[in-house]
Amino acid sequence: MADDITDADELPSTASDVAQEYPDAWDAYTELGKACSEAGPIDGETKRLVKLALAVGTQSEGAVHSHVRRGLEEGVDPETLRHVAILAAPTLGFPKAVAALTWIDDLAD
Numbered sequence: 001m002a003d004d005i006t007d008a009d010e011l012p013s014t015a016s017d018v019a020q021e022y023p024d025a026w027d028a029y030t031e032l033g034k035a036c037s038e039a040g041p042i043d044g045e046t047k048r049l050v051k052l053a054l055a056v057g058t059q060s061e062g063a064v065h066s067h068v069r070r071g072l073e074e075g076v077d078p079e080t081l082r083h084v085a086i087l088a089a090p091t092l093g094f095p096k097a098v099a100a101l102t103w104i105d106d107l108a109d
Contacts, residue, residue, distance in 0.1 A: 045076055052084050056100040057092060064103040078108035 019026040037047060048071045055063035071081050081104050089097035 044074065045071075045080075048074060048076055049080065049084055052081060052104075053088070056085060056088050056096075059096060059099065061103050064100055065107060068104050068107045072107065078104075081108055 042050065048067060052064065052067040052071065055067050068081055072078065082101060085097050085101040085104055088100055
């Protein structure tokens with residue numbers, strides 16, 4: 001099961017605009033996400049946490065929000081999502097971990 005959003009109506013406005021303006025590119029992008037998701041044995045919740053960690057690592061507030069929102073919809077415990085930010089502290093630094101925690105808390109509170 002792919003865990004990327006494929007329906008442009010469910011996307012934040014900017015991504016939705018890109019999906020509608022460039023549907024072939026959007027379709028290829030979602031197919032890549034599906035293929036990557038199905039390429040290995042990692043379970044759904046773990047994939048969501050890895051994707052959240054990658055978003056935290058790139059300091060992308062929008063991507064953190066996206067993965068937190070989808071994680072909550074998938075039943076991931078908010079404390080589990082917060083743990084990802086705390087785990088980032090030794091590698092990324094405390095300020096970046098705290099920033100990620102605030103982004104997670106934007107939706108997980």
